[in-house]
Amino acid sequence: MSLESGQLVFVKDEVEGWLPATVGATNGQGEDMSLELVHEDGRTETVSKVSDEWLQRGDPSCLKGVEDMVKMDILTVGSVLHNLRTRYANQDIYTSVGSILAAINPYVLIPSLYDENCMNLYANMATDAGAPPHPYELMELAYRGLITDHRSQSVLISGESGAGKTETTKYLLSYLSHRSSTMEKERREAVPSVEQRRNSIGGRFSVEDSVVMSNPVMEAFANAKTTRNHNSSRFGKYIQVTLHASGVVTGGRVTTYLLEKTRVARQLAGERSYHVFYQLCQGADDDLRARLGLKEAAEFRSLTGGGCVEIDSMDDAEGFSETARCMESIGIGSEAKEGVFRVVAAVLHLLNVEFDMVDIPGQDVGSKVSERGEDSSLSWASKLLGVKPDQLEEALVARFINPGGFGSSDFVVVPSSPLVAASARDAVAKALYSSLFDWLVEKINLTLTAAMNSKTAANTSNRFIGLLDIFGFEAFGTNSLEQLLINYANERLQQQFNAFVFKLEEEEFAKQGLSKVYVEHCRVEFADNDDVLRLLEGKPQGILSLLKEESTLKTGTGLKLGKRYRQAFKGNDRFALPRARGGSRAGTEATFGIVHFAGEVIYDATEFVEKNKDEVPTALHDLVLSSNDREDTSWSS
Ligand SMILES: Nc1ncnc2c1ncn2[C@@H]1O[C@H](COP(=O)(O)OP(=O)(O)OP(=O)(O)O)[C@@H](O)[C@H]1O
Ligand SMILES: [Mg+2]
Structure with a gap:
């Protein structure tokens, strides 16, 4: 590395990563060179045996901050990080790297960064004079690419947990919604309010509104508090929005990936299960509580594994009203809504069922449900699932085994130990919950299809803007x-x-x-x-x-x-x-x-x-399918 007096360098720092310094006097050449470093705080030090592992050349432009890092001549890690740091200190949380947008989570709402004026700034920006880097700029470019170049566009939002992926996805979607409705306004020469848009398509919400309103529902059922993020998405989500050649949104579809099912039964310290469980326990009114046999969240074993039932920054009762309201908005009527909450409560009661060891003559192990009776967890779980308590117990405490192997129809019933019974209980609870989530996503998709504006849809050319909000790379203490x-x-x-x-x-x-x-x-x-x-x-x-x-x-x-x-x-x-x-x-x-x-x-x-x-024991699977409540438990298949 050739270094000259007056040159900007970055020095590795245990806490800050890389810190800027200036080269003072230099002495010698190559490996024998020693030099004086003048640090930011005025401190000087003489160093030798310079290695790029702890000293890098710096690009002076990063001291003031560069909007697009492609324009930097020296792209060392220190320069890149310092550029982001300089900009972040000025509340410029977004920085471009060519067509990539780097975002640093500010954890506070920066006033006016996402308002309508800001949206209009990007909607009207000239092609060659870029406005400051922003998710709206990214979406505007995608929007123009679709309309002008007639090409579908995709945005991949990636980063570690808590980086701000889901919030950014929402900003991108709200901008797209704004652009689409402005375009519609230009077409109709009238500003359609949400109510007008709803009426214009036969009492249903528009695609844009439905996409926006499906978010709180998906978050209630598939987001949870983790140690890194109080609202962590425990699933991957791809939203595909189709547009008419005129720029009006005509349809949408959501695809989800890898819902973290284990969280339904157990959580790590400092974490919670999915928000909807706590919302239901906190927010249900007395009638619903009575119908579902609800108790305080702290009384359900599956909600206390992480040791934190409440979160300071989250009002679960308010969350429940919001979830219920958005469910209705996306077409889940009162009856279906009650059915959904019945499954949520059934999962809670089922996971509260415990087992005791019993002696069964001629068998090595055996177990029975610890508590029976009218108000027991077994009784509530069976009632809500539409099956008989005896049948549920039978299916939990024994397994059907086929000693003849594949092709043989001779099954024997083998009693389970309490541990095996508990694992069968967890398996069926997780399967029920994840099928419920899939059902909700399908419901959202049906609503999006129903909301499709048939006039524009008929004209649509299947061009889309895709948004992928997916978990970043994970490396924990234990990785499974x-x-x-x-x-x-x-x-x-x-x-x-x-x-x-x-x-x-x-x-x-x-x-x-x-x-x-x-x-x-x-x-x-x-x-x-x-x-x-x-x-x-x-x-x-x-x-x-x-x-x-x-x-x-x-x-x-x-x-x-x-x-x-x-x-x-x-x-x-x-x-x-x-x-x-x-x-x-x-x-x-x-x-x-x-x-x-x-x-x-x-x-x-x-x-x-x-x-x-990921097996659900056959007897439990068949039992849930035999529910006398099939209308409302279509998710159990
Ligand atoms: N642009 C922003 N302005 C202000 N606060 C933000 C912004 N982006 C994110 N946040 C804050 O950071 C929190 C975490 O963000 P978000 O849920 O989007 O992270 P994520 O990357 O989706 O994480 P995960 O992978 O865990 O789902 C948000 O709840 C919000 O408080
Ligand atoms: Mg997220």
């Missing part, structure tokens, strides 16, 4: 199948990004016969993640295919799977064995590491097979 799948999704997205930004650029140069120019002057070094994907997706030997195979074996377990991984991927650069660390399972053979593009993650495969099978 959920983290593996989330990180796999992120590897895929990263590959898409690489292909889009870097590989296509290289191909474009090659097409024009400029490969040499590209290699010599334009190539950007990037970490290709094809090898991680091969490790994950490889067939027949890949992390996922071995998991699938182990899950089909009668005697398959997570520990055996871990051992197979260790054998199969020994020597693979992307596969790592955990180094001895404090974690209790760090040393077991069920643990293994993957060197992802974002860093190494140690996984614990102990529960992989069980989670992958």
Whole structure:
């Protein structure tokens, strides 16, 4: 690294990451060079054996802040981070990197950053004179790309938990809604209010309003407090909004991914289950409470695992009114709404059922439900599910086993231990809840279809703007199948990004016969993640295919799977064995590491097979299907 007196540099700092300094006097050359550093606070120090691990050249423009970092000449980590820091200090939370928008969560609402004036500024911005970086700018460019270039557009919103992905998605959607309604106004020469828009399509809300109103419903059922975010989305969401060539929104569809089901039955310290459970316990009126046998949230075991039933920043009773109101707005009428809450309450009661050990002659183990009686959890769960308490108990405390294996129809009933019965209870509760969520999403989609403006829809050309709000890369103390799948999704997205930004650029140069120019002057070094994907997706030997195979074996377990991984991927650069660390399972053979593009993650495969099978015992599955309340429990299939 060549350094001259007066040059801006960044020095690694334990707390701040990288801090700016100026080079003072220099002495010597190359490895023997020593130099004086003048820090921001005026302190000077003499350093030698300079290495780019702790000292980097800096781009002076980052001291004032640059709106688009593509314009910086020196793109060192220190310069990039300092540029974001400088801008953030001025409440400029958004910075461009070409077509990418970097956002830093301010955790406070910045007045006027998202109001109608601001929307109009971007709607009217000239093509060549960019307004400051903003999600509205991004959406405006996508909107224009769709209308002018007749091409569908996609926005990928990525980042770690709490980064602000979901809030940004909402700003993007509200801008799109604003643009669409302004366009409609221009077409009709009248400003349609929400009420007018509702009336204009036969008493239903417009697509834009329906998309906006479906958000609180999805958040109530699939967002939860975690240690990182009091409103963390525990699912991935892709919203596709279709538009007419004139720029008016004509339809929409929501697709969801990987709802974190385990949270319904247990939570980590400092975390909660899904908001709707607490909302129902806090906000239901006396009649509904009586009909559903509701108690205080703290009395339901499945709501207290994380040790925090209430959140300071959240009013669950108010949340309940909002959820109920938005459910109605998206077409879930009073009866269906009651049916939904009945399932939510049934899940709570079911998870409160406990088991005692009993002696059954001729059997190794046996269990029974600890408490029966009119007001017991078993009784409420059965009542709300529309099945008989005896049948529910029977299905919980015994398993049907087929000793003859596949093809044989001879089943024997084997009593379960209290532990196995509890796991069957959790499995059916999780399955019920996730089917309910799928049903709600389908309901939202039906509403969006119904809200479609038929006149414009008939004219639509299937062009869309897609918004993907998906969990970022996860690396916790203990990482299980959920983290593996989330990180796999992120590897895929990263590959898409690489292909889009870097590989296509290289191909474009090659097409024009400029490969040499590209290699010599334009190539950007990037970490290709094809090898991680091969490790994950490889067939027949890949992390996922071995998991699938182990899950089909009668005697398959997570520990055996871990051992197979260790054998199969020994020597693979992307596969790592955990180094001895404090974690209790760090040393077991069920643990293994993957060197992802974002860093190494140690996984614990102990529960992989069980989670992958995701089985609801047959008897419980059949029982729920036999419910005498089928009309309202269509989600139980
Ligand atoms: N632009 C913003 N202005 C003000 N506050 C914000 C903004 N974006 C996010 N926040 C705050 O940060 C919190 C977390 O944001 P958000 O829920 O969008 O994170 P996320 O990236 O979706 O996280 P997760 O992956 O856990 O779902 C919000 O509840 C809000 O309080
Ligand atoms: Mg989110």
